Amino acid sequence: MTIRHLKIFIEVAGTGNMSQAAEKLFITQPSVSQAIADIERYYQIRLFERFSKKLFITEAGRELLGYARHIVSLFEEMEAVALNRAEVPFLRVGATVTVGTCVIGPVLERLKALRPETETAVMVDNTRVIEEKLVQSELDVALVEGRIKSGELKVEPVVNDQLVLIAGPDHPFYKRKKVQLAELNGQPFILREKGSGTRELFEERMAAEGYTLREKWVCNNSEAIKKAVMGGQGLSVISTLLVEEEIHQGKLASIPIEGCPLHRKFSLVYHRNKYLTEPLKDFMAVCRKQ
Structure with a gap:
């Protein structure tokens, strides 16, 4: 062979x-x-x-x-x-949309401080796509927000995150202190695409109580989602890391859903058979300290 x-x-x-x-x-x-x-x-x-x-x-x-x-x-x-063709260490990193927007930048800055000679290439997509790329050895490592299904991959939760319900100033929920999950049934939602960890978690919580999401708009861009909500197109559920500034400025409101905490962890993911190079080990160490 x-x-x-x-x-x-x-x-x-x-x-x-x-x-x-x-x-x-x-x-x-x-x-x-x-x-x-x-x-x-x-x-x-x-x-x-x-x-x-x-x-x-x-x-x-x-x-x-x-x-x-x-x-x-x-x-x-x-x-x-x-053959001396790898003079510059190279790392192929995957990140889901929320991670790519809020987390991966600081991680790579710290890695650069540790290993200035290491070059990185980053691919940002939803959890399902990143998972497939890891299985096919097209990525070395990834930091994802969704659940990994493949048994070929090793998953290590490393970063805490929380999803929040957001509403724009013209929405009836904007000034509410809290809402019931039942009140969201039938409300128009601006949702991430299928395969997104954010969407998957919220859909599961709704389905567990017998409710379904009314999908008005599907988008894989967090900035577009926020603008749509601010413009009164509907509600959304999104990582709190993505909306801190807009909430502080009053452009969006974060409304707790009573009895429905939406906590999760971002996870390091890599193939079980992956050889861990020194740059890869350092990348993982930086993620664990986030």
Whole structure:
């Protein structure tokens, strides 16, 4: 079993087609077929099923794929170091929208003070997208607000956060000291997109009491959400870190929901098989001190 075998397997899994994988790897289709057959024979498992001329990865293949990606990624890191192509340490960091807006900047500033030579690239998206990128080894580490579902990833809660209900000056709730959860049933909401940890937590709390959210507007941009609420388009639930200034200025009001605390933690997430480089260890240490 060689790195070449694993790279071919990863490409076939990504394209679902041996001919396309061959084109991307600049090799012949029979070479791809032979490599897949070699892996199946070596491990005595079937990697793919064929339906309507398309390949679908099996459960055994999916399990092997996670390891293959990490082995290839680690091999390429080793090659880079050995060939002096990794003179500048590089860290690929994922962050969910709230984290990317409020937390990741100070974290990276502290990391830069510790390791000025380390370069970072940051990807900001919702929890589901970040989770997928970690599983596929396209990110080294992430700081997320939502719940991680993949058993391939290690999750460590590190930063406290709280969601708050917000209303604009023209909304009837603006001057209220508190509201009941039942009063939110049927109210128009400006919501984050599906896959967002913020939306998931609030939807779960509403559903637990038998209520549903009335979705008026879906947006993955926190500034747009705040402006929509200030403009009287509806209510929203958002991290308190994102609205401290607007609440202080009276542009928004934060209204407690009686009997419905919305506490959560931002979590460090990385693959269980990830090799922890020194820059990665320092990034994690900085996050734990936030």
